[in-house]
Amino acid sequence: MMLAPPKPRTRKLTIIAQDPSIKVDGKILMTEVDVPAEEFAPGPRGYRAHVIDYDTSTGTLYVSLQYDPLKDGQYLDPFKERAARANNESLVSDPQFHQQNVYAIVMRTLARFEFALGRRVGWGFHGHQLSIAPHAFADANAFYSEQDQALVFGYFRGVSGKIVFSCLSHDVVAHETTHALLDGLRQRYTDPSSPEQAGFHEGFSDVVALLSVFSLREIVGILLTSSQSRGNPEAPDLIDPKELTVEKLRESVLLGLAKEMGHEMAGVRGNRANALRRSVKLRPFDDAQKYGEEFDEPHRRGEILVAAILNSFLEVWKKRIDRLKHGRISGSMLDLETVVEEGANAADQLLTMAIRALDYAPPTDLQFCDYLSALITADKEVAPDDSKYGYRSILIANFARYGIKPPTSANADGSWKMFDKAVTYDRSHFESMLRDPDEVFRFIWENRGDEALDLDDRAYTKVISVRPCLRIGPDGFTLRETVAEYIQMLTLRAEELEIYFDPPINIPDGMDEHQEVTLYGGGALIFDEYGHVKYHINNRINNANRQSPRLEYLWKYGYFDDKSETENVFARMHLQRALDLPTTASEEF
Numbered sequence: 001m002m003l004a005p006p007k008p009r010t011r012k013l014t015i016i017a018q019d020p021s022i023k024v025d026g027k028i029l030m031t032e033v034d035v036p037a038e039e040f041a042p043g044p045r046g047y048r049a050h051v052i053d054y055d056t057s058t059g060t061l062y063v064s065l066q067y068d069p070l071k072d073g074q075y076l077d078p079f080k081e082r083a084a085r086a087n088n089e090s091l092v093s094d095p096q097f098h099q100q101n102v103y104a105i106v107m108r109t110l111a112r113f114e115f116a117l118g119r120r121v122g123w124g125f126h127g128h129q130l131s132i133a134p135h136a137f138a139d140a141n142a143f144y145s146e147q148d149q150a151l152v153f154g155y156f157r158g159v160s161g162k163i164v165f166s167c168l169s170h171d172v173v174a175h176e177t178t179h180a181l182l183d184g185l186r187q188r189y190t191d192p193s194s195p196e197q198a199g200f201h202e203g204f205s206d207v208v209a210l211l212s213v214f215s216l217r218e219i220v221g222i223l224l225t226s227s228q229s230r231g232n233p234e235a236p237d238l239i240d241p242k243e244l245t246v247e248k249l250r251e252s253v254l255l256g257l258a259k260e261m262g263h264e265m266a267g268v269r270g271n272r273a274n275a276l277r278r279s280v281k282l283r284p285f286d287d288a289q290k291y292g293e294e295f296d297e298p299h300r301r302g303e304i305l306v307a308a309i310l311n312s313f314l315e316v317w318k319k320r321i322d323r324l325k326h327g328r329i330s331g332s333m334l335d336l337e338t339v340v341e342e343g344a345n346a347a348d349q350l351l352t353m354a355i356r357a358l359d360y361a362p363p364t365d366l367q368f369c370d371y372l373s374a375l376i377t378a379d380k381e382v383a384p385d386d387s388k389y390g391y392r393s394i395l396i397a398n399f400a401r402y403g404i405k406p407p408t409s410a411n412a413d414g415s416w417k418m419f420d421k422a423v424t425y426d427r428s429h430f431e432s433m434l435r436d437p438d439e440v441f442r443f444i445w446e447n448r449g450d451e452a453l454d455l456d457d458r459a460y461t462k463v464i465s466v467r468p469c470l471r472i473g474p475d476g477f478t479l480r481e482t483v484a485e486y487i488q489m490l491t492l493r494a495e496e497l498e499i500y501f502d503p504p505i506n507i508p509d510g511m512d513e514h515q516e517v518t519l520y521g522g523g524a525l526i527f528d529e530y531g532h533v534k535y536h537i538n539n540r541i542n543n544a545n546r547q548s549p550r551l552e553y554l555w556k557y558g559y560f561d562d563k564s565e566t567e568n569v570f571a572r573m574h575l576q577r578a579l580d581l582p583t584t585a586s587e588e589f
Contacts, residue, residue, distance in 0.1 A: 012033065013032065014031070019261075020092050027087075054136075056136060101173070106177045110177070117469060130149060138154065160264060169259075200305060202299045210254075210310065211351040214254070239333065246311075246314045305368055308398045308404065309398075317347075356382075360416065365546055367407075428446070433466075437465070448461075453523075461487070464487055467485075481529070493513065505519075519541050521538070521541025
């Protein structure tokens with residue numbers, strides 16, 4: 001009996017690699033990307049994502065493409081030939097290509113998260129499939145909606161008079177997908193909290209969108225050497241190192257987010273010459289306290305995180321370029337392929353660090369300083385030796401330029417301290433601890449005292465996730481861990497804040513003493529392969545230094561009065577940002 005040949009694990013689908021407005025020699029930049037292979041239902045509809053192409057503004061349901069089944073061991077890419085034509089503009093107006101474009105980028109982003117975390121990643125709702133609407137409405141907006149279990153993308157007529165589809169922007173689709181994935185990994189990050197927690201959702205999504213582009217190596221090379229990026233048409237395989245300074249790379253097409261939307265919305269928001277955001281140019285601050293009220297807006301606050309990480313990326317990339325010797329031609333020019341390879345490797349390493357850091361971050365009231373220590377710890381666990389390129393020291397330095405330093409509870413190198421308190425494992429079962437929330441909760445309850453986990457047992461406590469992980473380091477080193485996430489919640493009247501805790505939590509000025517207030521706390525427990533606690537990364541519910549500013553911020557912006565503030569949070573924030581004022585030149589490098 002002959003066995004059937006193994007089916008392919010991936011299939012290739014054509015996407016737009018940047019935005020339709022980014023062209024080289026008159027052609028839109030297209031590429032093929034690998035996504036998990038499966039037999040699509042019309043949509044495309046797969047095991048994790050389902051495209052439903054309904055336009056609520058016009059009441060139009062677009063016909064979905066029927067994909068051919070596996071034939072001769074291969075899946076066909078229905079748009080490959082059209083994408084290769086000299087004039088591939090027709091794809092911009094083809095709804096069925098729009099459907100494939102969003103599906104492929106969503107699945108590619110999901111696969112990147114699962115690779116970094118070493119496990120399957122779920123959405124932030126009870127369900128397996130994320131719905132995607134490429135033409136959801138006629139508006140200059142796109143957002144993730146947990147209530148609708150969907151990503152929705154708008155379209156609008158830009159200042160040039162043409163229709164702009166947000167579903168055709170690689171950056172926008174990857175950004176919104178990251179919101180959905182982050183919501184699945186840290187569900188409490190959408191709770192009303194500090195400006196940094198809201199800013200983290202936006203900034204982290206920008207970081208993923210921008211760094212993921214560098215894995216499209218052919219596209220990176222084209223953009224570095226095209227006329228749009230000061231290239232040399234007479235030597236397309238070479239590049240002058242003088243064109244690879246940090247200052248010039250900050251201005252490149254590669255580091256601007258959503259170029260077409262930014263340009264076409266210029267009439268709405270003023271001076272957006274070439275991108276929706278170019279956070280890498282944000283001028284450093286002397287002190288974190290000097291942000292000002294402008295940076296209370298989530299997108300603006302998130303730009304600080306993006307600036308710190310992307311400037312770290314540029315510094316690492318430049319360091320890798322400067323170390324090149326074999327790539328030099330005639331003592332001056334550099335081999336383009338080698339330069340791109342170094343950039344892709346630097347971006348891949350930082351993107352992996354950024355995603356893995358989520359496991360080492362507290363599950364509530366996240367601050368940028370917490371995330372910095374999570375970044376350092378996540379990389380240190382897998383790659384103890386950082387001496388070759390110094391990723392971690394570069395990150396520490398660039399975060400410090402924006403007033404962000406590791407918490408005082410961290411080690412001197414910025415990483416979290418190992419857990420060293422006395423806890424009992426006698427009443428816990430090792431195997432169950434690796435996957436069972438009830439077993440982890442028993443462990444937490446047994447060790448809730450001040451001398452161990454130091455939890456407030458007056459608060460409601462719940463273990464919300466237990467995730468076994470397998471990570472592979474750059475040297476092939478394997479790390480097995482289990483990440484358990486718990487939260488604490490306590491609701492009381494404002495008048496009780498100053499008598500319930502020591503030190504007291506301050507009541508915001510003007511708040512009625514009978515106002516109902518809910519405090520949040522929680523932590524991440526990292527267990528080693530033997531079931532012992534390695535790290536306890538937590539924000540204690542009775543931490544007045546965090547709770548007082550949080551309540552003051554929420555009171556100031558009316559979160560206690562307007563319950564709708566927690567509904568469709570991403571739609572509201574994105575629309576607000578679209579109508580915001582432009583960044584001034586004095587705020588840039």
